[in-house]
Amino acid sequence: MRGTIFNIMRFAVNDGPGIRTTVFLKGCPLSCWWCHNPEGLNPDIQVTYRAERCILCGSCIDRCPQHALQLDGTMIKRDDLRCLICGSCADECYLDARQVVGREIDAEELLAEVLKDRKFYDESGGGVTFSGGEPLLQHEFLVEVLEACKAHGLHTAIETSGLATREQLDDVRRWTDLFLFDVKLIDEERHKTFTGWSNVRILENLNHLVSCGASVVARVPLIPGVNDDDASVNDVGRTLAGLGGIRDVHLLPFHAGAAAKYQGLGMSFRMADARALPQQRIAEIEHTLRSHGLTVHRGG
Numbered sequence: 402m403r404g405t406i407f408n409i410m411r412f413a414v415n416d417g418p419g420i421r422t423t424v425f426l427k428g429c430p431l432s433c434w435w436c437h438n439p440e441g442l443n444p445d446i447q448v449t450y451r452a453e454r455c456i457l458c459g460s461c462i463d464r465c466p467q468h469a470l471q472l473d474g475t476m477i478k479r480d481d482l483r484c485l486i487c488g489s490c491a492d493e494c495y496l497d498a499r500q501v502v503g504r505e506i507d508a509e510e511l512l513a514e515v516l517k518d519r520k521f522y523d524e525s526g527g528g529v530t531f532s533g534g535e536p537l538l539q540h541e542f543l544v545e546v547l548e549a550c551k552a553h554g555l556h557t558a559i560e561t562s563g564l565a566t567r568e569q570l571d572d573v574r575r576w577t578d579l580f581l582f583d584v585k586l587i588d589e590e591r592h593k594t595f596t597g598w599s600n601v602r603i604l605e606n607l608n609h610l611v612s613c614g615a616s617v618v619a620r621v622p623l624i625p626g627v628n629d630d631d632a633s634v635n636d637v638g639r640t641l642a643g644l645g646g647i648r649d650v651h652l653l654p655f656h657a658g659a660a661a662k663y664q665g666l667g668m669s670f671r672m673a674d675a676r677a678l679p680q681q682r683i684a685e686i687e688h689t690l691r692s693h694g695l696t697v698h699r700g701g
């Protein structure tokens with residue numbers, strides 16, 4: 402089976418225990434305002450364009466077999482209807498102003514990639530983490546890779562938004578040692594506003610995983626103006642503490658580092674003007690969550 406990924410990050414230390422390889426799968430049903438991996442949203446392979454890197458040399462225009470590119474003022478415009486995402490223009494661009502995001506890979510090839518760093522996993526208590534996008538969107542491929550990883554004795558983790566069917570979750574659960582489960586907002590209406598989806602199924606899935614005895618770490622992105630107020634923080638604290646089976650919470654403070662990626666994809670970044678939370682406020686939020694009996698770490 403083949404899947405579509407957009408990155409393989411080796412020597413990751415924030416995506417579960419020890420030294421890990423994190424595999425980013427393409428495609429996500431949510432559209433969180435603060436998403437820092439917008440290249441993971443669309444399930445298809447894409448070609449990006451960073452105008453600030455482009456010197457308008459025209460090489461990509463000459464190379465395009467579809468005649469899909471043309472000079473338009475101070476940038477090179479692409480005709481989406483003509484473009485077949487062949488990647489030739491990206492191959493041609495030595496400044497990386499054009500880049501292909503995503504590639505297909507089969508489970509065997511991915512396993513071979515992951516196994517390259519096996520000795521680091523063994524020495525550090527690490528393993529492999531599947532992230533995205535939402536990895537469960539490609540759950541059949543994910544199950545095949547997870548099963549292969551477990552057959553080789555690797556520790557496996559999934560970073561998930563939790564938006565999946567119960568069957569999909571149970572399929573992957575059998576082969577997953579740790580779930581890094583995003584908990585963004587407890588208020589359903591606010592969740593809909595800022596992510597595009599209700600959180601009812603997400604919270605049911607979280608409850609289900611904990612009830613089944615799965616190992617779960619809650620990951621809370623701290624987003625200014627979205628969930629950094631006392632009421633939202635206490636809602637998260639109460640909900641997680643009430644589940645009983647979750648102790649560890651990872652706080653992931655917002656940063657605006659993804660702005661250039663949005664630009665390259667031709668997407669608007671709704672948090673472009675947001676600023677990082679002051680350290681003092683993050684410390685207060687940590688304190689509040691600890692008051693609910695949770696163990697709080699900053700970062701992954």
Ligand code: SF4
Pocket residue numbers: 454455456457458459460461462477493494495496497498499
């Ligand atoms: S090849 Fe690269 S630098 Fe040259 S025009 Fe195309 S995108 Fe710009």
Ligand code: SF4
Pocket residue numbers: 448464465466467468469470479483484485486487488489490491
């Ligand atoms: S991806 Fe291929 S078809 Fe699309 S603009 Fe680039 S060279 Fe042309």
